[in-house]
Amino acid sequence: MADFSNMNRRKFINRSVLALAGTTLFGCFNRNRFKFEKNQVVGCFGDSITFAQGNGYVEMLQEKFNEERPELNLKFINLGKNSETVTGLTEKDHPGPRPYLFERLDQALDNNDIDVALFCYGMNDGIYGKPSETLFNSFKIGVYSFLEKMRQRDIKTILITPPPLALAIAPRKDPEATSFGYKNPYPKYDEEVLKEFTRIILEMQHPYANARINIRDVLYGQDPCYDKDPIHPNKAGQRLIADTIFSKLAF
Template identity: 50%
Template sequence: MGIKRRTFIQTSAMAAMGTLLWNCNDADKILLKKGQTIACLGDSITATPNGYVQMLQDYVDTNHPDLELTFLNWGKSSETITGLTEKEHPGPRPYLFERLDGLLKSTQVDILFFCYGINCGIYGKPSQTLFDSYTIGIYTFLEKIKQKGIKTILLTPPPVVLEAVNDDSVAVTTDFGYQHPYPKYQEEVLQEFREIVLAISHETVLGKIDIQAPLLRHKNKCYLDDPIHPNKNGHQLITNTIVENLTI
């Protein structure tokens, strides 16, 4: 993804009576209405078959079928909102803003879940330029959906759990990427991305849900030999974390 192409795209840029209340703070509840369509945007973690998106659908269908909510999985493996790609990645990473307009034209949705970040720093060192690019990506998304009258719920990016693998090359390489992440990628990049998401203020945002912190608290159960992709327990925890923010 070249800088000119990225800059061009950026700048041209559940409850009773058939309703669902979102968020656990009474003063800040969010209402989902019966029959709404909710699409979930994100990278490979969102795209995972039978992952948290399908688990949310199963939960609602089983426990609140009268709500008639539909969850669509719009995840795409390797995708970013920064338009960056590391050298070791096989080809340019997909860039959300090259497909977002087409998605929004193809299907009418009421709400978008948004979960990006783990790929957006391409597993390298932190920089202000990187944090600015991530922030610009979020606000570019928010402005685009504002034009469509769509609301969003932001999820913090999940963590990278390097303890899940024993790879000495991670500590010695300087050419970082998804196979050899910067050793402090979680602490110095993804933690900052988490703070950026939680600090976002925009009229389209219905709520923000932190999935990074609970995944880190339960990392021994949620990650096995893959530091990037949570296992089934991890996806269940993401689902539970979202559901815990529901008042029915």
């Protein structure tokens, strides 16, 4: 169950931010196609799907660009963190509060001089529970707030959708559980929460949302891309994520 009372972790985001986001989320911005420039540094923000123990799509992207577009001389930095969210929420059965991106974002940006940001959140942000407007607004605010940080530092941003939750591959541990969390997700978490998060990402309008890439649809129903874990794509899934991102950006 979501702990929406833990508002002190998000106290810097107040009602005025939500009001501002509401006026601009679906505004009209130029959707210019994103294009890398030579010698850019790309910071990749996300949860454990991005971190992947340093052996996932971020590292695969580095290899692909080195091999197929060496003239760009890009550097990818993995800034993913296990269990992290942009909503600041934590389910009751999680071992301690989930890391919250905005508690480390300024320091990460101070320590890493990046030109482009990749953003891939959502899997943990609904904390595996039921959908609600409060939840969706929290995710919208998180995405929008990240984009505003990037605007402040003039960092172009590539938004990536969350992947699907593959419960068909690895069902819930306790099918009768009524309290939801990462061990026992709400049975319709993928179609009722992650699908909406995907829509939010793909429809987010902001001058620093310079590209949007849908990895959910690419991975959806791809059984070989998951093993016993419904949350984290396996090596084949990570490769498919990297190939999808590369195909959209390597021109």
